[in-house]
Amino acid sequence: MTALSVHLREILALKDLDRGRLDPRIFQDPDVYDLELERIFGRCWLFLAHESQLPEYGSFLTTWMGRDNVLVVRRRDNTIGAYLNSCPHRANPVVRAAVGNAKTFVCNYHCWSFDTDGKLRSLHEASAFERTPGFDRSELGLRPVAQVDSYKGLVFGNLDPTAPSLADYLGPFSYMMDTILDNDPGGTEFLPGSIRSEISCNYKIPAENFASDALHARYTHASGAQVMLGRQVPLLGGPDAESFQVNANGHCWEFNLDKRGNAATLGQPLVKDYLREHEQQFVERLGWPRAWAVGSTSSVTVFPNFSFLPGQNTFRVWRPVSPSQTVLHTYVLVNKNAPEEVKGAWRVGAMHTFSPAGVFESDDVPPWQGATASHQGTATRKNHLYSALGEGNRISLPGLPEGLNVSKGQVSEENARAYYKRWRALMLAPTWGDVISDSTSTETP
Incomplete structure (x- = not known):
C-alpha cells in the first residue's frame, strides 16, 4: 500500500469535517486521485451490471472499476464472472465491444483465446510457446476480479480479496x-x-x-x-x-x-x-x-x-x-x-x-x-x-x-x-x- 506523504496526510485529515467544513483540495489534488484509485476504487464494492443485462450463457458487457476495464460475463454454469479486460501477454484489451454474446474472447494482438471462465484455451503459434521452459497456460488466464456478488439483481465486484462481503459492505442500507x-x-x-x-x-x-x-x-x-x-x-x-x-x-x-x-x-x-x-x-x-x-x-x-x-x-x-x-x-x-x-x-x-x-x-x-x-x-x-x-x-x-x-x-x-x-x-x-x-x-x- 502507498505510504502517505506529509502533503497527503494534511489533506486527508479533513480536520474540520466534524464541524462541517470541507477541504477543497480533495476535489483537485492529483495525489488524492491516485490514492482514491488504490484505496477507494481498488477495494470498495463497485457496481458492475444488472443480472438482466446478462440473460444467457456467453452474454457479456465491458465496464470499469476506477481506471481498470473489466469484462463481465455469464458463464457456462450460469454464474457471473468478472475479469480484467487485459490480455496477460501484452495487456491489450481482449474485448472491444460494449455488450454482446460470445463463448470465447480472442485478443486481436497475438490471438490468445479465452473462455467464459477466463482460462487461456488457445494461442497463435502455440508450439513455440510450449517449447519455452516454464510455460504454463493454466497460469495465463484473464485475471479475475477478486470478489463478485449480487444483491437482488445488482451485480457488484471488488478487486480486494480481503474486503468484507457485499452483505457486510451494504449493511443495514x-x-x-x-x-x-x-x-x-x-x-x-x-x-x-x-x-x-x-x-x-x-x-x-x-x-x-x-x-x-x-x-x-x-x-x-x-x-x-x-x-x-x-x-x-x-x-x-x-x-x-x-x-x-x-x-x-x-x-x-x-x-x-x-x-x-x-x-x-x-x-x-x-x-x-x-x-x-x-x-x-x-x-x-x-x-x-x-x-x-x-x-x-x-x-x-x-x-x-x-x-x-x-x-x-x-x-x-x-x-x-x-x-x-x-x-x-x-x-x-x-x-x-x-x-x-x-x-x-x-x-x-x-x-x-x-x-x-x-x-x-x-x-x-x-x-x-x-x-x-x-x-x-x-x-x-x-x-x-x-x-x-x-x-x-x-x-x-x-x-x-x-x-x-x-x-x-x-x-x-x-x-x-x-x-x-x-x-x-x-x-x-x-x-x-x-x-x-x-x-x-x-x-x-
Whole structure:
C-alpha cells in the first residue's frame, strides 16, 4: 500500500469535517486521485451490471472499476464472472465491444483465446510457446476480479480479496435499497441500452449531490419543474415536511414521503398511475416508511459512485477519469412485471429528465463543472467549504434496522458529512482491517 506523504496526510485529515467544513483540495489534488484509485476504487464494492443485462450463457458487457476495464460475463454454469479486460501477454484489451454474446474472447494482438471462465484455451503459434521452459497456460488466464456478488439483481465486484462481503459492505442500507429493488415479487430489470456522457467535474461532486443535496432542487430545477410539473418543486424544507436522511457505511438516501414526487417529474402519467395502483402491494411488502418512499422525491448514492433516483428509476455510475473529469453511465431500472407501456414511459421520462439533454441534468451539470473548475484556483482551494447544514438533527425512527443513522429533514448535509467521513476513513487506512469507523483510522494523519 502507498505510504502517505506529509502533503497527503494534511489533506486527508479533513480536520474540520466534524464541524462541517470541507477541504477543497480533495476535489483537485492529483495525489488524492491516485490514492482514491488504490484505496477507494481498488477495494470498495463497485457496481458492475444488472443480472438482466446478462440473460444467457456467453452474454457479456465491458465496464470499469476506477481506471481498470473489466469484462463481465455469464458463464457456462450460469454464474457471473468478472475479469480484467487485459490480455496477460501484452495487456491489450481482449474485448472491444460494449455488450454482446460470445463463448470465447480472442485478443486481436497475438490471438490468445479465452473462455467464459477466463482460462487461456488457445494461442497463435502455440508450439513455440510450449517449447519455452516454464510455460504454463493454466497460469495465463484473464485475471479475475477478486470478489463478485449480487444483491437482488445488482451485480457488484471488488478487486480486494480481503474486503468484507457485499452483505457486510451494504449493511443495514440494503433495507432501504429494497424500496426500489423489492417492491414487486417479479423483481427488476434494466431496460436495454444505456447513455454515456462526459462531465468536466470531480466524481465526488455528483455522488454527494445524489447522497444529500435536496437543497438545490427548488432553485436549480425551478425552470425544469415548470416544464415537467407546471409548478415549482415543493418546499422540501418546510416546517411540516415529513422528510429524512439516512446513511450507513457511507451509503446515503435522502427522501420525503410524498409518494410520487420523483415520478411526477417524469411527465409520464402512466408511471404515476402504475405506482398508485400498486400502493397496497408496496405497503404489504415494505411497510412504513419505505412504501411511501417508492416514488417519492428522493435520491441515493451507494458509496462511492453508484447513484439512483427512486421513482424516476435512473441508475448511474460516476466513473473517475481524472480529478476533473467524470464519465457518467446511465441506465433505467423497471419492475420486470410492469406493463410494457409503463416501461416505455419510464424510458421516455428518464430521457426527458436525467440525460445529457434532459431538463434536470442540464440544470445540474453546470454547477458541478463550475465547482470543479473553481477548485483549480490557488487562492480558492485554500478556503474551506461550508457543509454543516442539518447538524443536530439526528433522530430515532421506529421500524428502521439498527445501524441506520437517521436525521430529520431532507434539506440537510448530514448525509454529505457521512459520505466524506467514510471516504476519509478508507483513504487513511492502509488495509480494510484498519478501517475502524467512519471517522477514525489507525493511521494518524
